[in-house]
Every structure is written in structure tokens, then in C-alpha cells.
Amino acid sequence: MFVETDGQVFLVRDRGKYRFPRGEESLPFRTDPNGVMDFGEDRVVKRTPRLDHHPEEWMGRDSVFERTDVDPLVKRAIYTTMIRCVSEVILSKGPRVLMVKAVRGYSKGHWNIPGGFMDYGEGPEAGVEREAKEEIGTQVVLDGLLNVYVSGFPGKPAYTLGFVYKGHLKSDRFRLKADEIEEAAWFTVDKGLTLTRNPFAKWGLVDFFLQSPVARRALHVKRHGLSERTKPADVPTVLLDRDGVINRGRPGYVRTPEQFEFLPSAIAGMRLFQEHGWRLVIVTNQDASGWKLVPERQLRRIHDRMLASLRTEGIRISEIYYCPHHVLSECACRKPRPGMLLAAARDLGVRPRNAWMVGDKPLDVQTGRAFGCHTAWVGPPSWRKRFEADVHPWSPDVIADDLRKAAVAILKRTG
């Protein structure tokens, strides 16, 4: 048990050495759980003590490293809690942002925004100017801090703090650092989101998009029009796929209001979210509309009828976004592209860190991942077995039989 308060750590003396108290040993004060650090063989449980005084007699966390009478596991756990700092920059030109493709390191073969780990003694601004200049060989001009984010370090119990700046280039002529960057190019925000795996880059791209009038205007997404008078607010939001989550999917599409059939648990699931203060948004690919099988007028009738049924149940949908384009179109909105989610960010104030995408297809999970939000994959066990391999790369945070069960699991995870 790693019990810490205000930089002081509670250790027990055991045969001349200081170590953490073990699970079965009782503590002389009460504690509350504060996470688990998994080191393989050792599991260190972090706990916060309930104390009415400052424990001067405990060991200062920084002094353990120079001592030889402290258990190495204590040193390791304290070292792990030291937050890593990266500093990155979104360089823009109109609605486009500059992204670079790494040759080596953690993001090898993947696109990212310029930046990296800060050096010893270096502030975030100096760090990002140095890293960006090293990577692309040209001076960057910072236009201010976009935001500071925190994220778990993949596969490790450590955490990283990410400073993301906005900026621009003095000159468009890159000299890429050959052993680090193989390519640099300008992308729209929706495209950039599909290219990067870095959560800081994703969250920064969404914040950049929200602050950039030209980027916001450049995104064209169809919506039902429910949100026209809504003031954007950062409220927990569930982004719901339609067919297979809210209503039964049909071979040959839902073409008339009469063919729209709610799934048994869908309304209960939506009600559960709403009762907990969540906002409901629908994001649906309707390529049948692009093929003129279901003209947009007809899609509107189907949705009006769905909304009327939901209203009688006391359920309010904040907006319905739909993509009427066909499979081969280059629109920003067709899932797995995140355009409809970006539109929800713009129109309603949805933030990826406060949102979940719920869908029955692997591409729904992929869409949520692209946006940088949490994801839930729903469907009966036989359905899930069929798509298990396809969904695997997108690792959904929650897997459930239906929307109600997904709602229970999501609400439990978000407290």
C-alpha cells in the first residue's frame, strides 16, 4: 500500500529497511483508495489517508532516492508517479494543420503533430520550439497555449502531462530531420484525427477546430436541426449510432417510418443516461439516402416519427447528425471519419474527454477512437463473435449486449 499525503509517504521499518505496508497489515489511520499501479509481480495500491494533522514523521518522497535503506519497490513506485511532460504544437494554415510521420520511437510509422518530451530544466514553450525546429527544420511561431491535458502512458502505470500550443510557420520550406521524420503534410482536422494515435494531438485538434472560425466553417455535416437554438456546453454526452443500437437494423434499410422498430432495451438505456444528466446525440450513416433509396425528405419523416415516440417516453435528443453520402465519397462525415462528432463539438460543445461513442459496428468504435473519446461496442453475443477480430484494433472500453447494459457499464465507469 502506497499511502501518501502532501509529498510525505507512510513506510514501515522492517529489519533495518523501509518498505510499503503490505495488504494484510493494518494501518493506524483510515484511508481511501486512489488507484492501482501494476508492476507485473507487484501490485501497488495507492491510498489517500484521512488525517487531521500533517505527518511530519513520514518520509519525504524526494528523499527516498538517495537512501540505501529504502525498498527498491518504494523507489520504483514513487518514480512512476512523477509525471512525464510533453509539449506539442498545432501549426495551421487556414483550416489545415501540419502533421509529421515518425521514422522511429513510440509513434513510428504514425502521423503526429510536431513536438516531444521536454528536456531537463526546459519550459514547455522552449521545448516545443526546439522539438518542432528539429523535426521540420524551420522556425515555428507560437500563438498561445491551446490546452493542457493529462493521459495514461500506454502499457505503463505512469501519466503524461501534455502542453499543446497553437502556432504557425515563418516559411513553408521544410527540411525534415531524416532519422526522425519521413514526411510532413497539411491536413484538415477531420483527416488529422483519423491519422494520429496520440490522444494529446486528438484533443488539441478538436480544441484548435473549436477556436478556428475557418476550420469550423469548412466542415459540412447534415443535421436534423434540433440544436439550432442550443448554447454549446461541456456536458457528458453519449453519441449513439442508430441502426443496431436504437432500432433494429433491416436488410435493405429502414425506408419508411413504419419500418422503424425500437430495440427492446434502447429506450431504457437512453432514459438511464438522461437521468444521470447526459446529453443524447445520434450519429448515423445513411448511405441509402445517397443512393436515393431513402430521399432526405423521407429520412426526416423517419426521424420525426422516432423523435415523437421518444418524446412520449420523456426522452430528448439534442441532435441527429446523418451522413447521406455513399461508401466511396470523400466526405468528412461518413463513419469511420469523425466529421459528425466534430460537428457535435462545434454545435453542442461536446468534448472528447467527456463523451462516449456507442455503436454496433467496428467502424463506430473506430469513429469514437478517431475523435479521442471513449467507446462502447454493443450487440448480441452472436453478432459480437462475428465481428470480434474486426473490432480488436480499436479496443472498445465497454462491450455489452445492448444499449441499456452499455449505459449501466458506462455510468459505473464515469462515477
Ligand SMILES: [Mg+2]
Ligand atoms: Mg449500426
